[in-house]
Amino acid sequence: MELIDVYIELCDKETEETLSEQNAEFLNKPISYLKQHQNEFLYIESPTFETIKAESLSLELDDVFKTYMVLFGLKVQKKHASTIxxxxxxxxxxxxxxxxxxxxxxxxxxxxxxxxIDLMEGFQENMMIEEVLSITINFVSNLLNAIEQNNEN
Structure with missing residues (x-):
């Protein structure tokens, strides 16, 4: 899935201040960039995320578990707690x-x-950020399908 009108910020984890804005080329960097810059997180907006009921995604390396994480707000009702x-x-x-x-x-x-993200099927640390976003979008799409199927029952 191609990201359209992508907006990217590199931010400081502690202050949440924007360190720099990046263009879509940044998505061709390996996800391991976040391991080399553990004080930073990536904030990404794209209308493409509307397909997974999100406005933006943030990617970071968890300080405690040293796993790559995706953080976002999912626009579905509270009643779907057990399915999620x-x-x-x-x-x-x-x-x-x-x-x-x-x-x-x-x-x-x-x-x-x-x-x-490390625990999502297909993840490898040598992936480019764009590939990681792709498996993340796929993972969340499947979650939404599960919610939809559960809703029909």
Whole structure:
């Protein structure tokens, strides 16, 4: 899936200040960039994310677990809690601790999700950021399909 009208910021984790704006070429860098710059996170906006009911995605390396994480707000109702948590438990692979979080924000009316990309099927640390975004979008699309199927039952 190609990202359209992509907007990218490199930000400082501690202050959340924008360090620099990047163009789409930045997506051709390896995801390991975040391991080499652990004080930074990547903030990405694209209308493409509307297909997965999100406005933006942030990518970072978790300080504690040293796993690559994607953070975003998912625009689905609170009532889908069990489907979301079941999907994450069943579809994140690996023997590591499944260090995801899924919390509903009543204030924003969306789910604040924090998911380890390392545990998504197909992830490899030598991938380019664009490839990581692609498997992330696919993972979230499958989550939305699970919610839809559960809703029909």
């Amino acid at each position: 948590k079941t999907y994450l438990n069943e579809n994140l692979h690996g023997s590591e601790i499944k260090n995801f979080s899924a919390m509903f924000s009543g204030e924003d009316g969306l789910w604040d999700l924090n998911i380890p």
